[in-house]
Amino acid sequence: MSKLEDLYKSIKTLKELRLPLNEETLNAVDNLEEELIKDEIIPRLSDSIEPIITKIERPIVLVVDYIPNEELSVRLTRKRVITDETETKQYSLVSKVAEKKTDRKITSSPKSPKTRLDVTYPDGRRVEHRYAYETFLDVIEHAGADKVAALKLKWVGLPLVSKTKDDYYNQHEISAGWLVVTHSSTNQKKVQLEEISQKLHLGLKVEIV
Numbered sequence: 001m002s003k004l005e006d007l008y009k010s011i012k013t014l015k016e017l018r019l020p021l022n023e024e025t026l027n028a029v030d031n032l033e034e035e036l037i038k039d040e041i042i043p044r045l046s047d048s049i050e051p052i053i054t055k056i057e058r059p060i061v062l063v064v065d066y067i068p069n070e071e072l073s074v075r076l077t078r079k080r081v082i083t084d085e086t087e088t089k090q091y092s093l094v095s096k097v098a099e100k101k102t103d104r105k106i107t108s109s110p111k112s113p114k115t116r117l118d119v120t121y122p123d124g125r126r127v128e129h130r131y132a133y134e135t136f137l138d139v140i141e142h143a144g145a146d147k148v149a150a151l152k153l154k155w156v157g158l159p160l161v162s163k164t165k166d167d168y169y170n171q172h173e174i175s176a177g178w179l180v181v182t183h184s185s186t187n188q189k190k191v192q193l194e195e196i197s198q199k200l201h202l203g204l205k206v207e208i209v
Contacts, residue, residue: 004036011168015157021167029168034089068170069185070131071115115186115208119193122203132186137174137195143200145178151199153192155181160192 011029014021021029055061063075117135118128127142129135140148145161153160156169161180165171170183184192190206197204 002036002040004033007032007036012156018157023130024190026167030136043102066085067131067133068183070133117189118207118209120205120207130209132189133172133182136189136193137172137180138181139204140196141174141178143185143196143202145174145176145180148196149178151196153189153195155192156183 003193007029008081011021059078061077063077065073065075089122115132116128117128117132118126119135119139121128127135127138129138140161149161151158151160158164158166158169158181161178163177163179165179166181169181171179172182173179182189193204193206196202
């Protein structure tokens, strides 16, 4: 298990034990997470990307747009700056392959399937946003966040819909200050929407596409 996985496991354990995470601890977690990403993830990215990216003969900028459990996307531009420099950090992709001058063949990890949620209402209306979490939020808001909250559904030890901010797990705010836990896979979101539909008699057809 990598140190990054150890970090997430430790945080999960603290959450399950309902131990408070103060601001100092959360800042330390953020700093350690960034350090581990720099030391563990970026070097592996370099090894996978270099053999492919060096085939391009003109300058480009690629920005990976990553949201946990959602479809991975990459933004491309020929402009040199597409993000606020004060909000980003730059790390050099020093290839281990170049350093070791090895002939080892580099292959990228299999990509996760591109998955979105497609929700059909009894009247024929369909909802399918680019990301599964957007469709998830749309359906919950349309059903009434207060009604969904009253079902007392839970995920990762938290109410699925509430007005209580969590310091660690992903939550998205919808209308009237309601917060929805979106720290789940597309398949889990499908299961949750089907349960909401059944309990609120919404008659939804939920599919992964």
